[in-house]
Amino acid sequence: MTHLLAIDQGTSGTKAIVVDYGPDGSGRVVSVAEVALRPRYLPGGAVEQDPEALWDSVVRAGRDALAQAEVEVTAVALANQGETVLAWDRDTGRPLTPAIVWQDRRAESVCAPLAGSADRVARRTGLVLDPYFSAPKMAWLRGALTRSGVVTTSDTWLVHRLCGAYVTDASTASRSLLTALDSPSWDGELLELFGLADETLPGIVGCDEIVGATDVFGPTIPVAGLIVDQQAALLAESCLETGAAKCTYGTGAFLLAQLGATPALSSSGLTTSVAWRLRGQTSYCADGQVYTAASAVRWAIDLGLVPAADQLDTVAADSSDGVLCVPALAGLAAPWWDSGATASFTGMTLSSGRGQLVRALLEGIAAQVTALADLVATDLGRPLTRLRVDGGLTRSAVLMQAQADLAQIPVDVYPSLHATALGAAACARMALEPSMTPAEAVGDWTPVHTYHPRWSPDRAAEYLDRWRQAAESTLQKQGESS
The missing domain is CATH 3.30.420.40 (ATPase, nucleotide binding domain)
Incomplete structure (x- = not known):
C-alpha cells in the first residue's frame, strides 16, 4: 500500500489530496484540503497573485491534507498553473515581483512588435505568439518591473522553496514559447527573439523524475511528479490513445486531445505542446x-x-x-x-x-x-x-x-473533482516505481454520469x-x- 501527497496549485486556489494506492493499484482519495486564492484583476488586463500567498496555500493545503489522512506518504507531487511567471531571488527564494497570472494581457505590448515573427514562432514551438504564454510575460516583467533575480514560471519557484532544486518539467517548458516542439531544451533563437538570452533558466526534467526531497510537510519525502495542470488532467482521465480528449472546467476551460508521439502542428488555430515526458518518451497534445x-x-x-x-x-x-x-x-x-x-x-x-x-x-x-x-x-x-x-x-x-x-x-x-492532482500523483507513482506504465499508474475509471x-x-x-x-x-x- 502506497500513500502519496499530490498538490494542484491553481489560479483560484490550491488543493492537496492524499491518495491511497491499494493492492489492486487503484487510487482512493483519503483526504482533501483546499486553500482559496483570489487573483487581483486590475485595469489594463492585469491579473496578479501574491507569490507568498501561493506558497502559503501550498504549505497549508499539504499539511492539512496530511493531518486529515493521518498516514505517512512516500512522495509529494505538484501540478502547476503552467504560464504564470514571477521574478525571485535564487539565493533567498524571496519573490521580487507579483506572480503575473496566465490570464494577464499586458504582454500584448511585447507580442505586437514581434508580429512579423509569428508564423516562424508557431512553426517552431507549436504555440501562438500571444500574451497567454510564458515568454511574453517574462519579457514584459523584465521591461516593466525588475531586472533582478531570475524570472521563471511559478512551479520552478515553488519547487525551489520545497527542496532547493532549480527545475521545470517538460510539459510546463513547452508552454513557454522558448522551446522547439521537437526538442527538450531551451532554444537560443527563441530566447534572443524575446530578449531573454541572458536569463539563467531552470533545468528541464521528465514528469516522472525525483527532483529532490522536502521536509516542509513533516518527515522528509521525495519531490516527484511535476506536470502542468491541464496535462495532468489529460493523464488522469486516461487520454492515452490518439484522439482521446478531455475538457477541464476550472477558472478557464481547457480542451486537450492526445496526439501520441508525433507533434503535429495545428492547421486550425489550436496549439500543440508536450502532454508529458514519461519513461523517456514524449507524448504531445493539441489544446484550446x-x-x-x-x-x-x-x-x-x-x-x-x-x-x-x-x-x-x-x-x-x-x-x-x-x-x-x-x-x-x-x-x-x-x-x-x-x-x-x-x-x-x-x-x-x-x-x-x-x-x-x-x-x-x-x-x-x-x-x-x-x-x-x-x-x-x-x-x-x-x-x-x-x-x-x-x-x-x-x-x-x-x-x-x-x-x-x-x-x-x-x-x-470524471468521477473525481481532483483529476489534476491525481494526474500528478500518477507521475509520482512512476517516479517511485520504474517498471510501472502510464496506464498502470492511472488505473481504470468509470464516468459518474454521461450526458x-x-x-x-x-x-x-x-x-x-x-x-x-x-x-x-x-x-x-x-x-x-x-
Whole structure:
C-alpha cells in the first residue's frame, strides 16, 4: 500500500489530496484540503497573485491534507498553473515581483512588435505568439518591473522553496514559447527573439523524475511528479490513445486531445505542446483554451446574477429565449486569438431576466468549448466521438447538458473533482516505481454520469452559427477572424 501527497496549485486556489494506492493499484482519495486564492484583476488586463500567498496555500493545503489522512506518504507531487511567471531571488527564494497570472494581457505590448515573427514562432514551438504564454510575460516583467533575480514560471519557484532544486518539467517548458516542439531544451533563437538570452533558466526534467526531497510537510519525502495542470488532467482521465480528449472546467476551460508521439502542428488555430515526458518518451497534445469559465461564473456572482456557484442550475432558466452570451471577459483564444475581444450579451428584450442571462452564460461557455472540439476534429481528420470532462463546473447539469447538445457527442464526467492532482500523483507513482506504465499508474475509471445530446444536429448547428456571429462581433481585430 502506497500513500502519496499530490498538490494542484491553481489560479483560484490550491488543493492537496492524499491518495491511497491499494493492492489492486487503484487510487482512493483519503483526504482533501483546499486553500482559496483570489487573483487581483486590475485595469489594463492585469491579473496578479501574491507569490507568498501561493506558497502559503501550498504549505497549508499539504499539511492539512496530511493531518486529515493521518498516514505517512512516500512522495509529494505538484501540478502547476503552467504560464504564470514571477521574478525571485535564487539565493533567498524571496519573490521580487507579483506572480503575473496566465490570464494577464499586458504582454500584448511585447507580442505586437514581434508580429512579423509569428508564423516562424508557431512553426517552431507549436504555440501562438500571444500574451497567454510564458515568454511574453517574462519579457514584459523584465521591461516593466525588475531586472533582478531570475524570472521563471511559478512551479520552478515553488519547487525551489520545497527542496532547493532549480527545475521545470517538460510539459510546463513547452508552454513557454522558448522551446522547439521537437526538442527538450531551451532554444537560443527563441530566447534572443524575446530578449531573454541572458536569463539563467531552470533545468528541464521528465514528469516522472525525483527532483529532490522536502521536509516542509513533516518527515522528509521525495519531490516527484511535476506536470502542468491541464496535462495532468489529460493523464488522469486516461487520454492515452490518439484522439482521446478531455475538457477541464476550472477558472478557464481547457480542451486537450492526445496526439501520441508525433507533434503535429495545428492547421486550425489550436496549439500543440508536450502532454508529458514519461519513461523517456514524449507524448504531445493539441489544446484550446476558453479564458473565462469559472471566472465568468464568479463575475456573475459578484454582479448578483447568481447567489453562489452551486446555485447555477437553480437560477438558470429552462431556455435562454434567444439571449446569447460570449463570455470573453479576458479576450478570446483559439481560433480567434484576440486579446482585445470583449464579452457580450445579445438578443435581450424587456422579458429577459437573470435566468435567461445565466443560461446564456453557461451555453456560451459550452459553445466556446464546442468550437475547440470542432478544431480538434479538423486537426485529427475525424470528429471526436466523446468528451471526458472534469473540474468544479461539471457539477452544473445545465452546463454539461448544453455541452453534449452543442458538441453533439456524449460527455463523460470524471468521477473525481481532483483529476489534476491525481494526474500528478500518477507521475509520482512512476517516479517511485520504474517498471510501472502510464496506464498502470492511472488505473481504470468509470464516468459518474454521461450526458447524451438532446438537441437535434440542426438545432445545434443553428445555435452555433448565431453564437459564432456574436463572437466575431466582439473582436477587436475586426476582419482578421478565422
